[in-house]
Amino acid sequence: MTDRSPQGMRPAFRRWRARRPFWGGLLFALGGAEVLLTMKASMKVVMHVGMQGLAGYLLPIVMLLCGLLTLFSPAQRIFYSLIGVMASLGTWLTSNLGGFFVGLLLGIVGSCLTFGWLPDQKPRVSRRQRRRLREQEAARATAPALAEGTGEPV
Numbered sequence: 001m002t003d004r005s006p007q008g009m010r011p012a013f014r015r016w017r018a019r020r021p022f023w024g025g026l027l028f029a030l031g032g033a034e035v036l037l038t039m040k041a042s043m044k045v046v047m048h049v050g051m052q053g054l055a056g057y058l059l060p061i062v063m064l065l066c067g068l069l070t071l072f073s074p075a076q077r078i079f080y081s082l083i084g085v086m087a088s089l090g091t092w093l094t095s096n097l098g099g100f101f102v103g104l105l106l107g108i109v110g111s112c113l114t115f116g117w118l119p120d121q122k123p124r125v126s127r128r129q130r131r132r133l134r135e136q137e138a139a140r141a142t143a144p145a146l147a148e149g150t151g152e153p154v
Contacts, residue, residue, distance in 0.1 A: 019119070024113030024117060028070060028106070029064050030067070031063055031067070032087075032103065034102055059090045059094055060103070062083065067084065074117075074119065080114065085115075089108070091107070
């Protein structure tokens with residue numbers, strides 16, 4: 001039986017998140033969703049109608065899919081980020097000025113974070129973890145000197 005407690009799920013989620021460009025993909029998907037939702041705004045709110053054809057709905061869907069594919073298939077992150085930044089810039093013309101600039105900016109920032117993510121980087125270590133590691137190393141360094149029997153460091 002697997003451990004489904006919050007204590008067991010949180011480290012598993014952190015490990016999953018560390019192996020992919022999580023924040024880039026999330027911002028990217030949120031940008032696509034925001035642009036798609038502003039396409040459904042009332043005509044009083046819409047500033048720029050743009051091409052009301054297929055492109056107005058296609059580009060935000062491409063942004064949303066690229067963000068999700070980045071999260072679940074990080075090996076192709078560069079391709080998804082390049083397609084996504086072009087789709088984000090295309091929403092400027094087709095989808096209410098890129099979802100009133102919010103979706104456009106979320107898409108561009110997310111695709112830049114995705115493009116710049118490197119999979120072979122060491123995971124970041126918090127201050128608390130660094131302090132704990134230093135204390136453990138100091139304890140290991142003093143332990144052999146005390147174990148010689150005199151009780152005093154050499």
